[in-house]
Amino acid sequence: MSIIFSKGCEYGLQAVLYISTLERDRRILIKEVAEKLQIPVHFLAKILQQLSQKGILKSYKGSKGGFVLGRSPEEIRLIDIVNALDGMSIFTECILGFPGCSTEHPCPVHDKWGKIRTEAYEMLADETIADVKEKSKSKIASLGMDS
Template sequence: MTYIIFKIKLSFYLFILISYLAPMLSTSSKYAIKAVLWLALHSDYENKIKVKDIGKPINVPPAYLAKLLQALARQGVISSTKGPKGGFYLSEANRNLPLINVIEVIDGGARITSCLLGFENCNAQKPCPLHALVAASRQELVEKLETRTIDSLSTELEKGQSFLPL
């Protein structure tokens, strides 16, 4: 019974988080996060994965995914090797990076802290109507994204505490 209540609460909080993040993350960042977490579950130096083998299970077009993964590899968020036995993978160093690194490479740092209504000059001195409503929770979210690692999220996936719909 306690486990069921935990799962319901976790699902509710994930729904709220995703609803809140929806305007804050681009589709590209969402795809990149799914790909990185998939790599965390299925790859290592000995088991490199090609783009086409990542794109299919996470339902992301391979050409689009290739550009995202190349950007992440250039910035050291994921690792890659070229050649016939090449592909993408996560090293231990990659796994220990905070999730916000994925978002910053793909969307830049400003998107996650940008105004929910899209106003360019929204800030504490000149707030939009939603600014006060979300300011504290936005800061808390950014702090969590800065401290939660790729590895900690993949561990939750492995334990069944969260899921990737594949």
């Protein structure tokens, strides 16, 4: 087993991307997101909750409630979502698991992995959900199809 992001983080990324493809002011129900993306509702509820607390989403309780983006899509970067849900440890910890991996005491792949990790970081930090809106739309549109 190897993973990049936790399941919750994957779900969170998908959910925010989905919401970003809809009308900006429409309040989206957890249920709708869960059904569209095939995510367990109660689990998704937790995740959207965290994203609300971090300001990435904004939630409204009660009837006519639901979720909207917490700020404009140009101001939500993929890294914000990752940071909110999984934190930044993936960008700081040694890929080989060695303790104290640093410039002074680098692991055998410290430099090469550092370069790749930086690229990954920059990708996530450069891309806003506005940037990928159209790609998100077509990917989500493909989800219903028989695989």
